[in-house]
Amino acid sequence: MSLELILKYFPEITSEQKNQFAELEVLYKDWNEKINVISRKDTDSLYEKHILHSLGIAKVMEFADRTKVLDIGTGGGFPGIPLAILFPNVQFTLVDSIGKKITVVKGVAESLGLKNVTAHHMRAEQLKEKFHFVVSRAVTQMPVFLTWLRGKFEKEQFNPKHNGILYLKGGDLAEELAGLRCEIFSLKNYFEGEFFDTKKVVYLSKGNFNN
Numbered sequence: 621m622s623l624e625l626i627l628k629y630f631p632e633i634t635s636e637q638k639n640q641f642a643e644l645e646v647l648y649k650d651w652n653e654k655i656n657v658i659s660r661k662d663t664d665s666l667y668e669k670h671i672l673h674s675l676g677i678a679k680v681m682e683f684a685d686r687t688k689v690l691d692i693g694t695g696g697g698f699p700g701i702p703l704a705i706l707f708p709n710v711q712f713t714l715v716d717s718i719g720k721k722i723t724v725v726k727g728v729a730e731s732l733g734l735k736n737v738t739a740h741h742m743r744a745e746q747l748k749e750k751f752h753f754v755v756s757r758a759v760t761q762m763p764v765f766l767t768w769l770r771g772k773f774e775k776e777q778f779n780p781k782h783n784g785i786l787y788l789k790g791g792d793l794a795e796e797l798a799g800l801r802c803e804i805f806s807l808k809n810y811f812e813g814e815f816f817d818t819k820k821v822v823y824l825s826k827g828n829f830n831n
């Protein structure tokens with residue numbers, strides 16, 4: 621199951637978005653032969669484990685047009701690329717400290733004609749721009765992550781609740797998130813399948829951490 625999986629949970633997407641999601645399979649297979657950004661065993665489950673998982677963020681947060689979103693440690697472009705397809709009027713900045721991963725991200729974004737994606741080879745800590753949201757998956761523990769984000773949030777916001785961090789996490793988070801005021805959304809409430817049983821989106825509103 622590939623594109624059908626995306627259509628099952630996001631039936632409203634346009635034909636352009638359908639084409640872009642469909643193209644991802646070919647693009648990642650091609651790029652992965654040159655630069656390994658997705659483990660071999662996961663290329664067959666690209667749509668579930670990478671694309672749909674990334675889109676889990678969209679089930680808990682609708683980004684307003686013109687919102688600026690930073691994806692830290694994007695690797696081959698997750699969650700940033702699937703979100704950029706889904707939200708064409710939102711500006712996405714994808715950073716990774718490994719240059720060849722950013723080569724893949726730029727290649728995929730260019731092939732898809734994604735005008736709303738900018739990618740930088742750099743450590744997140746060095747980035748000077750400001751954003752409304754930071755998204756991420758599988759990069760570091762939340763307490764460390766928070767230290768990277770100082771000075772990275774816009775003062776302006778489109779809605780009092782709509783800014784902050786949306787982090788895709790799995791497993792038991794009690795220790796990692798102890799003392800933090802966050803909301804945890806279980807993706808098993810949105811998507812079927814064993815893979816999503818333990819997957820969550822952790823949302824920290826900007827007012828709830830030191831930035």
Ligand SMILES: C[S@@+](CC[C@H](N)C(=O)[O-])C[C@H]1O[C@@H](n2cnc3c(N)ncnc32)[C@H](O)[C@@H]1O
Binds near residue numbers: 695699717
């Ligand atoms: C396990 S991979 C996850 C990649 C992608 N987010 C995903 O879920 O497929 C972690 C990525 O974070 C990047 N990374 C680690 N520390 C970073 C930092 N300080 N700034 C930017 N990228 C970082 C690594 O280079 C690596 O590509």
